[in-house]
Amino acid sequence: MNLSYRIYYVFYRNLISYKRFVLTTFVVSLGQPLFYLITFGIGMGAYMGYFGGKPYLNFLVPGVLVSSVMLSSTFECLYGTFVKVTYQKLFDSLIATPVSAEDAIAGEVAWGAFRGLISGSLMLVVATFMHVYPVSIVNVLLLLVLMVFIGILFGSLAMIVTSFAPNFDFFNYYTELIITPMLFFSGVFFPLDRFPGWMKFFAKFLPLTHAVNISRSAFSGEPSPGLALDFLYIILLESAAFYIGIKLMKRRLIK
Template sequence: MNHLAFPTVSLRCLPVWRRNLRVWRKLSGPALIGNFGEPLLYLLALGYGLGSFIGNVSGLPYIVFLASGIVCTSAMNTASFEGLYSAYTRMAIQNTWGGMLATPLSIDDIVLGEILWAGTKSLISAVPILLVAAALGAVHDGYVLGVLPVVFIIGVCFGAMALVVTALAKSYDFFIYYFTLVITPLFLVSGVFFPLSGMPDAVRIGAQLLPLAHAVDVVRPLMTGQPLPSLTLLYLLVPLLYAAGAFWLATTLLRRRLIS
């Protein structure tokens, strides 16, 4: 068997997605609070607290500027958490994937189902934040529904990347490296808290190669009514390419880990 073959994309991933949805529906109360409680605190504390010192950023009240970034980072964190801790539990602790592999489902189907689920979780976490942001007057435009597909793409991208790490993990402890070395730096250099225009060129250009900055660049105008970048679709291609690469890599690593 060729572990390196690009994974098959099939509707068989849907039962995997539906299984996770079914679990989430049973446990949704605490999960929801966990998902949007923290980003909400950031939005309120920094938006008002810091915002009162800062005033306007890029022509926007700070809380309005921040809200779009928080939506994106919340999507990123939710998907990462799902692809790391929750997926690892299903793989190594509950052996859920082992059970699936005894049925007509393959590793490709499981990985794709998990990635789509991570995207769905990101949507679930973004919607309440959007609602709160709207209530605070931080959403200025009818295009705001356009945020949802972008949030889904962020979730898919970071869910897939997290599954690569899960495929390599020996225990939960491993994930702290990923958060410290990948997620937190991305959080800080992707235009969430401050525009990248003030950063040194190296950081600014480097951030353009990473998946989160582009998503923020698209979500911010959608939420605030500023004009969209002219290359919007090209911008979204970056997280999609990351997602495709990570899908392939996670599948390859998991084939090696689970069926050798």
Template sequence: MANHVYRFPQFSLRFAPIWRRNFLVWKKLAKASVLGNVADPLITLIAFGYGLGSLLKSIDGIPYIHYLASGSICMSIMMAASFEALYSAFSRMHVQKTWEALLNAPLSLDDVLLAEALWAATKSLFSGIAILLVMFALGIGLHPATILVLPLLFLTGLCFAAIGLVINALARNYDFFTYYFTLVLTPMIFLSGVYYPVAQLPHWLEQLSQFLPLRATVELVRPIILGGWPDRVAFNLAIILIYSVGAFYLATILTRRRLLT
């Protein structure tokens, strides 16, 4: 039994119907869902971009609203993927017993978890595309290279979905997620260069923050949206991939312990 719990995930194309099932359920409430995920970053962009931007005109020669928008889209992807992998996945696993029903079919738990992670990443990408359209309307990122951020946003969504599934496997109720949002995600936002350059942080904290997945995403996405090319591409991609693979494997172990032992 122990070997079963710790073995590496084994995937098959059977995850696809589960992903499709989640998509069809979401499709019924798609407008409200996308609006909810876009409203918060849009309010932040307008309030801080134009409010604080009237006092802080630019950062390193970049108009502050452009600087903020290119960081906020990364934050929004993180939050959208996290909400889906936490609240929605927990509902399907624990409250609605959807996972239990799926496991009565010829499906493995590995397939279910992969479908959940990919669906959370997909849903976050939908929100990211909507935010990009808002940015285009504001005249931000209007150049062909911006299309390159889409795979980066999907990969970021997958990373935070995997981390969210770890927390989901540990949670006993919805209140547990408050600790994760308050003690992990919120501090990460302020340490990752979303609102201001990480160079403003104390040196030791700035060095520590370079290993955060959100900072890695911001450092990849922001330069592309602003018309440049990111530094340390391999390093930042490696950070995101390590978190994605490591968190998914840990989520698989913890979920097997919870549901299959």
């Protein structure tokens, strides 16, 4: 692992180019989660009534928020990175400078995480307008930290997929078969209590399940049991994904 502070330069390059797209990405990264909040939260919520003593929207917001982080960082490190690697040849010019391949890849993951953080923060603002927000400032900070962790995790997982993707279409397998189902198996829209045993067991392996748990605790201020384990699971998976993502992507870049 030949990592250095130059990760920041790669991040900075993305930031400079981002200023031209910033408004369009706001619309895009808010679109889908907002759609979930409105349809499920308000539409379905009207039928659901109270949910654990609070309106359904309060149940829904923490999960949708971490999902929006997941989606943004995933898409950035799938499509965004793929374009830079194959069409723009940007990585070829990067690695001819003192920036190493590892720096470049880690910089992309960091950028994906940042995009996730922006999406999540926007959701937080929107939810606040809907009168749903974490119980304290400390919990807001905790939530922001969580977003960074989830961003790095899903950015790294996406990097692994990008490292062997032959073309854009390949990404559909990952988003349709893994990311979208994860939304429904991780307790974002309904609690997992009434899942049969094997489905509960399966859900425990999904990183989003743990992220949703932490997020929900941050909003409600009631620490759920196993909060530490949730964090531990995310950090372990994230470290592995980050390492493997860099190794595999480096193999694609350097021949």
